[in-house]
Amino acid sequence: MRFMQTLADAWQRHDSLVCVGLDPELGKLPAHLKGRPDAVFEFCAAIVDATADLACAFKPQIAHFAALRAEDTLERLIAHVHARHPGVPVILDAKRGDIGSTAQHYVTEAFERFGADAVTLNPYMGRDSIAPFLERADKGVILLCRTSNPGGADFQALDCGGEPLYLRVAETVARDWNGHGNCALVCGATWPEELGQVRTRVGDMPLLVPGIGAQGGDVAAVLKHGLTANHTGLMINSSRGILYAGSGEDFASAARAAAQELRDSINALRH
């Protein structure tokens, strides 16, 4: 099924806008898993199994696996999501973008090797760097727009003919790149008013919203500015806040409790 339809179904079926981020760090694994040969898979799969019915998507960050030489673990993890929790889409957070011939290999990496349903991309190199992804109508193409980090404004807020660059990105994606209806944008929770500006330019296009929890983003403000008319439209990501909610043998149930609390607090404000 197409990413956009899978996402829409997951929003409804799980009554959730929560995207569970999968960013494993060896130093933060529960003590009883440390040193085990397959610790990263065991940890992440347990988080996935504990939170799948509360999530609209999973978002593994590729660098967290690559730095551990664990890309094969990431492949198995995504296959695990598809096998055990069909209907919960997987967003590969890779922030790719390069000339067309290389971009084609990034397409193969994301969708054939890893089996992701969507991938994050950096639009800085322009349309030809994104075109091989756009052609995959079945897959989600999620472009960085207004990122959550403090330095995001260095370039994204620069004046671009009377409007900030991030709004030019939003309009270009909505108007020119979304012919297959498979585009979404990254807008950080740390800039809710900018996120609202983006929403006014892109209609109901889904927004991937990182930056709550440790980064200090404001969930209520994100909902106020970002919800669509049917009270969805957002994939609100939490990585550390869910993954490391507990550090003992009960880490998976602690993660579930954190995901449930986030889902319920969002729902209390949007329903």
Ligand SMILES: O=c1ccn([C@@H]2O[C@H](COP(=O)(O)O)[C@@H](O)[C@H]2O)c(=O)[nH]1
């Ligand atoms: O603008 C962006 C784009 C991506 N990210 C990624 O999201 C998660 C956030 O993790 P938390 O632990 O919930 O802060 C992480 O994988 C980032 O690489 C982002 O934070 N901001």
